[in-house]
Amino acid sequence: xxxxxxxxxxxxxxxxxxxxxxxxxxxxxxxxxxxxxxxxxxxxxxxxxxxxxxxxxxxxxxxxxxxxxxxxxxxxxxxxxxxxxxxxxxxxxxxxxxxxxxxxxxxxxxxxx
Amino acid sequence: xxxxxxxxxxxxxxxxxxxxxxxxxxxxxxxxxxxxxxxxxxxxxxxxxxxxxxxxxxxxxxxxxxxxxxxxxxxxxxxxxxxxxxxxxxxxxxxxxxxxxxxxxxxxxxxx
Numbered sequence: 735x736x737x738x739x740x741x742x743x744x745x746x747x748x749x750x751x752x753x754x755x756x757x758x759x760x761x762x763x764x765x766x767x768x769x770x771x772x773x774x775x776x777x778x779x780x781x782x783x784x785x786x787x788x789x790x791x792x793x794x795x796x797x798x799x800x801x802x803x804x805x806x807x808x809x810x811x812x813x814x815x816x817x818x819x820x821x822x823x824x825x826x827x828x829x830x831x832x833x834x835x836x837x838x839x840x841x842x843x844x845x846x847x
Numbered sequence: 848x849x850x851x852x853x854x855x856x857x858x859x860x861x862x863x864x865x866x867x868x869x870x871x872x873x874x875x876x877x878x879x880x881x882x883x884x885x886x887x888x889x890x891x892x893x894x895x896x897x898x899x900x901x902x903x904x905x906x907x908x909x910x911x912x913x914x915x916x917x918x919x920x921x922x923x924x925x926x927x928x929x930x931x932x933x934x935x936x937x938x939x940x941x942x943x944x945x946x947x948x949x950x951x952x953x954x955x956x957x958x959x
C-alpha cells in the first residue's frame with residue numbers, strides 16, 4: 735500500500751508563472767488536506783477536501799490559490815501568478831475518516847525565482 | 848496565537864538518555880498527534896492520542912495527555928542518534944473538521 739504520493743518533489747517557478755502541485759492519497763482514503771510550511775516554522779492548514787467537495791478552505795489565501803479533488807485522479811493545489819512569498823514546502827495529508835491519523839506525503843518544495 | 852506550542856524549542860542530549868518534549872494547546876480537542884520531521888523531509892506520524900486517553904505507548908515512545916491542563920508530553924527512551932529530527936505536536940480541535948494545528952516544533956539533537 736503506497737503512501738501519500740506528491741509530485742513534483744521540487745518545483746521552480748519564475749514570478750508570475752503558475753504552479754500545480756499534485757497529491758495522490760493513500761488507497762482507501764477519501765479525505766485530503768493541504769498544508770504549507772515556511773522555513774523554520776510548523777505547518778499551517780490550507781484546505782480540506784473530500785472527493786469533488788471543498789469542506790474547509792479557511793486557510794487558503796483569498797486570491798491566486800485554488801484546490802480540487804476530482805472524482806478521478808489526484809488532488810491538485812494550484813497557485814496562479816506566483817510570488818516570492820509563495821516559496822515554501824507544501825504538504826498533502828490523507829486519512830480514511832475524519833478524526834483519524836493523517837498520513838503525510840514527502841511534500842513539494844516550491845521555489846519562486 | 849499558536850494552538851499547539853512545544854517546549855523546549857531545542858533539546859540536545861547524549862545517546863542513551865531520555866528525551867522529554869512538551870506541548871500545550873488552547874482549545875478542546877478530539878485528539879493530539881505527534882510527528883517527526885527529518886531535515887528537509889516529510890512528516891512521519893508517530894502516535895495519536897484521543898481526548899479520552901491519558902497515556903499511550905509505541906516502542907520507545909510514550910505519550911501522555913492531560914486535558915485538564917491542555918498539555919501533552921512525548922517521551923523518547925534510550926535515544927539514538929537516528930532520533931535527531933524536529934518533532935511537532937498537532938491538535939485536532941473539536942469542531943474543526945479534523946484539520947490539524949501544528950506548533951513550531953522542537954529540534955532534538957542526539958549526540959553519539
